[in-house]
Amino acid sequence: MALAIGDEKHDESSTSTLDAIWVLYDRVLRVDPANPYWRKRDRFILSKGHGPAAFYAVLADRGFFPIEELRSFLGYDSRLGSHPDRSLVPGVEASTGSLGHGLPMAVGVALALRAKGLTEQRAVVLCGDAELNEGSNWEAIMLAPHLRLGNLTLLVIDNHSSAIPMSPWNRRLEAFGWHAELVNGRDHDELERALSLRERAVPTAVVADIPGGEW
Amino acid sequence: MSAMRERFARTASALVEADPRAAVVLSDISLDYFERAMQAHPDRVVNVGIMEQTAIGVAAGMAMEGFHPIVHTLAPFVAERPFEQLKVDFGYQGLGGTFVSAGASYDYATSGCTHHAPGDVQAMLAIPGMRVLVPGHADEVERLLRGTFGDGVPTYLRTTIAENAASFPIEAGRLHIVRRGTHTTVVAVGPMLSRTLEALGGADVTVLYATTITPFDSETVRSAVADDGTVLVVEPYYAGTTALAMRPALEDRAVRVASVGVPRRFLHQYGQPEEHDAALGLDVAGLRRRLTVLLA
Numbered sequence: 001m002a003l004a005i006g007d008e009k010h011d012e013s014s015t016s017t018l019d020a021i022w023v024l025y026d027r028v029l030r031v032d033p034a035n036p037y038w039r040k041r042d043r044f045i046l047s048k049g050h051g052p053a054a055f056y057a058v059l060a061d062r063g064f065f066p067i068e069e070l071r072s073f074l075g076y077d078s079r080l081g082s083h084p085d086r087s088l089v090p091g092v093e094a095s096t097g098s099l100g101h102g103l104p105m106a107v108g109v110a111l112a113l114r115a116k117g118l119t120e121q122r123a124v125v126l127c128g129d130a131e132l133n134e135g136s137n138w139e140a141i142m143l144a145p146h147l148r149l150g151n152l153t154l155l156v157i158d159n160h161s162s163a164i165p166m167s168p169w170n171r172r173l174e175a176f177g178w179h180a181e182l183v184n185g186r187d188h189d190e191l192e193r194a195l196s197l198r199e200r201a202v203p204t205a206v207v208a209d210i211p212g213g214e215w
Numbered sequence: 216m217s218a219m220r221e222r223f224a225r226t227a228s229a230l231v232e233a234d235p236r237a238a239v240v241l242s243d244i245s246l247d248y249f250e251r252a253m254q255a256h257p258d259r260v261v262n263v264g265i266m267e268q269t270a271i272g273v274a275a276g277m278a279m280e281g282f283h284p285i286v287h288t289l290a291p292f293v294a295e296r297p298f299e300q301l302k303v304d305f306g307y308q309g310l311g312g313t314f315v316s317a318g319a320s321y322d323y324a325t326s327g328c329t330h331h332a333p334g335d336v337q338a339m340l341a342i343p344g345m346r347v348l349v350p351g352h353a354d355e356v357e358r359l360l361r362g363t364f365g366d367g368v369p370t371y372l373r374t375t376i377a378e379n380a381a382s383f384p385i386e387a388g389r390l391h392i393v394r395r396g397t398h399t400t401v402v403a404v405g406p407m408l409s410r411t412l413e414a415l416g417g418a419d420v421t422v423l424y425a426t427t428i429t430p431f432d433s434e435t436v437r438s439a440v441a442d443d444g445t446v447l448v449v450e451p452y453y454a455g456t457t458a459l460a461m462r463p464a465l466e467d468r469a470v471r472v473a474s475v476g477v478p479r480r481f482l483h484q485y486g487q488p489e490e491h492d493a494a495l496g497l498d499v500a501g502l503r504r505r506l507t508v509l510l511a
């Protein structure tokens with residue numbers, strides 16, 4: 001990540017997501033860097049598209065593209081912009097940056113996986129807590145339990161940046177019919193346990209609390 | 216229920232039965248027509264409720280997985296409210312799907328301006344790569360939906376209450392030459408064709424019938440329009456919209472373009488669409504008056 005940012009301080013928008021994305025790609029998601037569009041992969045959408053340095057760093061470490069390429073971050077000819085573009089970066093499922101788009105798309109992906117009979121595969125989408133201010137998310141939060149999307153996981157990185165204080169998010173999501181877990185967003189074992197959970201008939205939300213409110 | 220909307224629903228249901236890639240996302244509109252399809256294919260034909268942003272997002276997610284989604288609701292709620300989802304989720308991401316609107320311009324005259332959408336096509340022109348189809352007959356709705364299904368292009372398909380007297384063997388991307396005349400060319404868009412022909416009577420003009428607005432058929436319009444000719448557009452939405460798509464094809468010519476369509480103001484009257492047509496000069500008598508002046 002430091003390669004991408006160009007210094008040792010890291011970009012604040014990425015530090016809050018780094019642990020969760022690392023755990024996902026190291027311990028949870030079934031992906032094949034040599035075949036990014038493998039039919040039987042799990043699908044991950046970074047809905048909070050800003051601050052993608054952590055995402056790029058993890059993808060590069062896993063082998064989706066050369067680590068050296070991180071140095072090109074934000075350059076004119078770089079594939080790595082400050083919001084990820086699915087047409088440029090192997091392993092990026094969705095082009096995001098405009099907030100409130102990833103979760104509705106993940107609902108569609110989860111529905112499509114079920115329609116295709118890919119019952120083992122999952123859709124995981126990462127949203128920021130401030131991103132959940134966007135109304136489109138609440139449409140999708142209402143819809144996913146109605147569609148009984150047990151193959152959908154919403155990972156909320158709660159770095160307490162929402163203009164309207166809404167923590168604890170897990171209570172709010174439970175009220176909409178989700179199975180919700182609250183974990184320490186820096187604790188890899190807790191993240192792995194919660195992100196590996198899969199309910200049969202309801203979607204799962206994992207609220208990763210980031211103490212100190214880094215964003 | 217308009218003939219076009221009914222034909223759309225029947226065609227979409229038939230596509231769902233015939234093609235496992237077909238998906239339909241509804242937003243609490245036209246449910247009766249899809250009841251059987253929803254029961255038979257609950258993972259591919261879904262009513263998400265009144266949430267249009269998410270309807271487009273869900274459709275994009277399905278498109279990412281190889282489906283061809285068809286999203287359907289009223290024009291303001293498919294073309295305007297979730298505009299950014301159409302722009303980003305489909306346009307920017309390069310995904311294909313069909314967005315089918317009902318209730319064009321002031322079809323819902325009694326409902327007032329919240330349900331008017333004469334700006335739908337112009338909004339779609341702001342999304343690079345969005346194909347815009349404006350059929351004028353139920354047969355053409357079916358032809359265009361089937362003809363573009365599964366080709367990977369995001370497509371806006373506008374249905375409306377008003378229909379032309381007959382359909383034409385149109386195809387997506389092509390202007391249909393109704394007749395050849397000299398000097399002046401009239402481009403009649405979708406449901407405006409019959410009334411335009413009636414208003415023109417025997418005038419010596421070329422008449423082109425447009426059902427695809429983008430990509431505009433440059434070849435045909437260039438072959439029909441003289442270097443210093445006049446093009447009169449008769450369109451069922453905001454006046455000047457079609458010219459935005461057509462003008463690049465004629466940019467090297469000293470061509471005069473005049474547009475007859477819906478004026479750019481909110482229409483605070485209710486009543487019937489035909490009353491609005493008459494008040495706005497878009498019925499046969501009004502078109503005859505305006506075209507007579509423009510052709511003089």
